[in-house]
Amino acid sequence: MNYDVLKKNFEKHGFHTAYFETGEEAASYIKEMVKGxxxxxxxxVTLQEIKLNEVLDGECALTWHWLEPGAETLKKAKQAEVYICSANGVSETGEIVNIDGTGNRVSMTIYGPQKVYYLVGRNKISPDMHSALMRAKNVAAPKNALRLNRKTPCAANGGDRCYDCNSPERICRATVIQDRPCNGVEAEVVFINEDLGY
Known part of the structure; x- marks a missing residue:
């Protein structure tokens, strides 16, 4: 990971950046940033692997649909001041790619909260936007479909690649390429020098 290049290009695009060697250090940083x-x-999976929900427990008013599934939790999340997620692909040239099935994650990163944090492991970084998009489609999305036990060609084939299917259980329904933070939303990309998530 060349953080100097990432910092230069993301900050040129209006994102804030931070860098940590470990997920544990990044989680501690986030805890200090979001207290109260x-x-x-x-x-x-990145947030799950660094146990961010445990680190934040008692430090803030936390909403996570992985802990409390359902529509009510997703509605509550829309009221958050701060939204934290990862990315399916990130380019060295300063773009973030996310693919979503429900739309809650991509919508929250572009409109609503005052601040968005992206926690990004080194394995998510690609040289340019096209390769970041291909990574999101052919690495992250198939692995997520497999993890969710979806009846899709990519899951049936071990999460090997995207088949651009029309399965009713397809999880690739909205692809967002974020070139800049949207107006009214402050965004920070926290780079972590570990392989995390898909």
């Missing part, structure tokens, strides 16, 4: 705030977490 209303915080929602997006669906994320």
């Amino acid at each position: 705030k209303a915080v929602a977490l997006g669906g994320s």
